[in-house]
Structures are given as structure tokens and as C-alpha cells.
Amino acid sequence: MTITEVTGKETKKAFLDVARIIYKDDTVWVCPLDNDIEAVFDPAKNNFHQNGKCTRWILRDNNGKLIGRVAAFINNKKAFNYEQPTGGMGFFECINDREAAFLLFDTAKNWLKENGMQAMDGPINFGENDNFWGLLVEGFTHPSYGMNYNHPYYQAFFEEYGFKTQYAQITNHLDILKPFPERFYKIAKWVTQKPGYEFKHLKAHQIEQFAADFMEIYNDAWRDFENFVPITHATILESFKKMKPLMDENLILFAYVKGEPVSFLVNLPDANLMLKPLKGKLDLVGKLKFLYYKWKGVSRMRAIVMGTKQKYQNHGIESGLFITLGEYVLPRNQYKELELSWVGDFNEKMIALHASMGATFGKKHLTMRCIF
DSSP states (O other): EEEEEOOOOOHHHHHHHHHHHTTOOSSSOOOOOHHHHHHHOOOOTTGGGEEEEEEEEEEEEETEEEEEEEEEEEEHHHTTSSSOOEEEEEEEEEEEEEHHHHHHHHHHHHHHTTTTSSSSEESSSSSTTTSSEEEEEOOOOOOOTOOOOOOOHHHHHHHHTTOOOEEEEEEEEEEETTTOOHHHHHHHHHHSSSSSSEEEOOOOOGHHHHHHHHHHHHHHHTTTTOOOOOOOOHHHHHHHHHHHTTGGGGGGGEEETTTTTEEEEEEETTTTHHHHGGTTTOHHHHHHHHHHHHHHHOSSEEEEEEOOOOOGTTTSSSHHHHHHHHHHHHHHTOEEEEEEEEETTOOOOHHHHHHHHTTTTEEEEEEEEEOO
């Protein structure tokens, strides 16, 4: 086997093609857009490069056939928050061959060791954890846009190499057409009618202000989680920019109490229902196809992230956001399902909220760590 670092146009194309080869007979898999993956490795499009670095490799067999790929990265803002300096590995794809998989892991590990790391998390993204994150171990069904999908045999590779689970990320599904439980509905209606409480959808022409509100809420909501790193205004704007082609402003909601931003809920139409026929290519023909499928509409949404300032948690505000979402969605008679992703198994409050809404289990991804 021959492993090659990605450095130019030919190897970049090969890196993208590996997944198309690995999943060519898998009818469930949806090819991520080439542009989305390349943006991760482009310093002009991913501001994580300002505080870190990354590289990637492809693996060929003795006949020159592509059989695997992997990437490794270091986020200096997070790497040294742990007992061992910890880097990341991701975008792992491999044929069902233990030797090939271990060679890819070794390559990422050795690069990270050379750069001062003593452990690696994986499979993760060189960016926020709403995309390309986690090892799928349960729920091998249609993946939503941005959610990792992999073959079931990957789990054994990770475990046998020495990766240990740090936490599980749970994805639940909600039937939009099924009424909310009565108690949930009563709390939500009571909250939305309280004086001084206001629920707004995002307005693209005010994106700077909504990004600032998002940052204020997010950094308060997650500040006590272990190894938390505050999100920046630039990162949020970058994320909103990436969402823009898919965005329905009415699916992104903010809650305010006497003008103070206190909670948000970010949903997107499940673009994978539109993107599957494109096979990762969004050239001119791809864009025309995308617009056609977008015009036809999709029946599923994905809740990407939700957060509430700590002093306003357990006030029913999240319930109010979902009810407000329903007031827009239900009359349209387009969306049938909402995927609630992903919730860490340590986030008991959000897991309880999903249960109170009547959501059912959908998928489980693992974030794992290998200590060198």
C-alpha cells in the first residue's frame, strides 16, 4: 500500500473520489458536496486555519487503486485544554481491511505526534461540530445534510486501534404531523404569551445583529461545559454564509425577553434530499438540478443547534420556539419530519426536552479519543 499526502489538484480530486468508491454500492449514502469538503481545507473559507493547521492523505493499494483516506488537524485553541495535548482526525474512509485502516490511523497519529500532540479525537471536523462529526454506530438510515455516515465495520477499526468513547451524540426524530403532548403544548403557549417575551425568525438583511445575538446566547449557554471554547462572531457569520443557499429564514428562530436575546433554534431543510442525485458535484448542471429539487421541496428538516442562556433554562422558552416553528411549518403542509441533532449524552436537559416533545430515537454517533 502507498500513502500520499494531498498537495495538488490530482490528489485533491483523489481524496474526494475515495468516498465515491467506498460507497458506490450503498443506496443509503449521500455524497457530500465536494465544495463543502474542500472548504474545510481552504484557509480562505475556514477561519479555524487562523489558530491551527491540517493536512490529509490518500491510500492506494499495490495496483494503484484508491482504498482509503484520512485527515489530521490541530486546533490550538482546544488542543491544550486536555490532560494530553489533543489533535483531531477525520474524513476517514477505508475499505474493509484492518491493515489499511491502521495505516491511515498511524499516519494521522504520527503527524500529530510530530506536531506535539499526545492524543487524537476522531472522527471529527476541523471546524464546528455541526458537520462531519462523529462515528455512526446506530441508525444506518438516510443521513441528513452535514451528518456523518459510514459503514458499520468502521466501529471495530476504531475500537481495536485503541479509540475510547468520549461521549455519544444522539439524534432523535419528530413527526411534525403528530400533535405535541398536551402538557408540552400548554407550557409553550403560556410562554409565548408572557409579557416581554418575543419570538422572531431570522432576517437575512439583519444577519450581523442575529450573529451577535447567537454568539451572546451560545457562549453563555455552553460556558460551563468541559473544555468549552467561546465561539466568535466571524465563525458564526461564516456558518450563516454556508447555510444561505439552503436557508429558510422562518426556520431559524430567536427568543427575547424584554429585548435581551435568550434562546435560539436553527433548522434547515434537509438538503441531502435534494443533493443525492448530484453525487457531490455542484457545477453548472449540478446547480440547475439543485434548484429543480429545491423548487420541488423537501419533507424533512434538521435542527442543527439549539441553545438557551443559563438563567433562562427550565423556563419553557425552548417549548415556545418549537410551537412558533410549528405555526409556520404546519400550514405549509410540506415538512413531515424534524431531525433533532445532535445532543450529547451528557446534556440531560435537552434529552428531556426531546422526550417531552414525543421524539423517538434516530441515530447515535460517537466522539472517540486515542491516547498515544
